[in-house]
Amino acid sequence: MEAVGTFSWVVHGMEYFGTAEAHGFRVVGTPYVSKQATEIALRSGEADVKVDDFLGPVLLRDAGIAASGIYPYATAIGGLVVPVDSEIQSVADLAGATLAAGSLRDKSLLILRALTISEYGFDPQADGEVIAAAPPLMMQLTASGEAEAALPLWHWVARMEAAGVAREIMTVADMLGAMGLPSDLPNLVVVARDDMPDELKVAFLAALQDTIDVMLATPNDDPFWQTILDLELYSLPDASQFPQVVERWKLGTTSTWNQQTIDGLVAMVDRLVELAGPEVVGVEAVDPAAYSLDYLPR
Structure with missing residues (x-):
């Protein structure tokens, strides 16, 4: 484990x-x-x-x-978060953004990419920058603004929100639902x-x-x-x-x-x-x- x-x-x-x-x-x-x-x-x-x-x-x-x-x-996997004062309001605003994820094989990232490719015509990994970061570093990058968005695991979403570092704009379950898939x-x-x-x-x-x-x-x-x-x-x-x-x-x-x-x-x-x-x-x-x-x- x-x-x-x-x-x-x-x-x-x-x-x-x-x-x-x-x-x-x-x-x-x-x-x-x-x-x-x-x-x-x-x-x-x-x-x-x-x-x-x-x-x-x-x-x-x-x-x-x-x-x-x-x-x-x-x-539950996690969700898409952005800094509390970010102008990003939805996944449609992620084109060209710097995104922090657990790894390039992260399933939250996979599901987000499937959503943006199929619904919005861009790939955040190809059309922006994805930084592989462990959760503590992901939180730091989000707090500093170096990461314009992040895909933390569910418990780090709770921690980042409780600390006033980030706000969640979409759960991974909702991403699946937006593609017509069971959530x-x-x-x-x-x-x-x-x-x-x-x-x-x-x-x-x-x-x-x-x-x-x-x-x-x-x-x-x-x-x-x-x-x-x-x-x-x-x-x-x-x-x-x-x-x-x-x-x-x-x-x-x-x-x-x-x-x-x-x-x-x-x-x-x-x-x-x-x-x-x-x-x-x-x-x-x-x-x-x-x-x-x-x-x-x-």
Whole structure:
């Protein structure tokens, strides 16, 4: 798991609330510094499970890593923000702008590019400048005006707004909606190695469901949330902002995982390829076998 990603909160919750033990296994959360590091851990067998974006299982398989998406994790990715005093009011104003994103492979950037190419006739990566920046640097660049817009993850949107650095002008979900695509599909999914024992996958998902249910019912001022900060599973310069971050996390959770979900993900990628081309999306199509319904707890 990424060191300060919210999946680390859930893994901690499995221990804190005893849900892993209740389902007969012990969970070991290993923090990694980046998404790429989690991919290496999954490839080597050092990790069995990770959270990745909706294209993650497809790209992992293309890279020779036998893994599948087995459950949804969240519908939220992030949003497009601009400095609070910016004249930019919508994505239509981004032509020629300097944009900060997590990486050039960032799925928020992919979806934004698909929207601007299909609806407004420009590519912010080709017609402007995209700076790859980690979230703290992204916040600094936005505050200074060096980045005229940014695509932070959802929890950094909350932090940047709470700090008075930026205002959100469009969520990634709304970008999908603007292209006529479903906005309630999981943008993040639980990915497991194919050789992880089936019964362990089922038990893990059962514990995951129970843990998230308990966390959703836990008030934002409950001591549990403070343990996340104490264990440095998330860091904030101002801890008083954390309840806003928690609330955003709660709003972005999802448990809908069925054939319609998988069909929707496949159709969404097909539409993105149609709108923006395989070069922008990174794949030509999605094999539905990259996602599985076989491990849902009965």
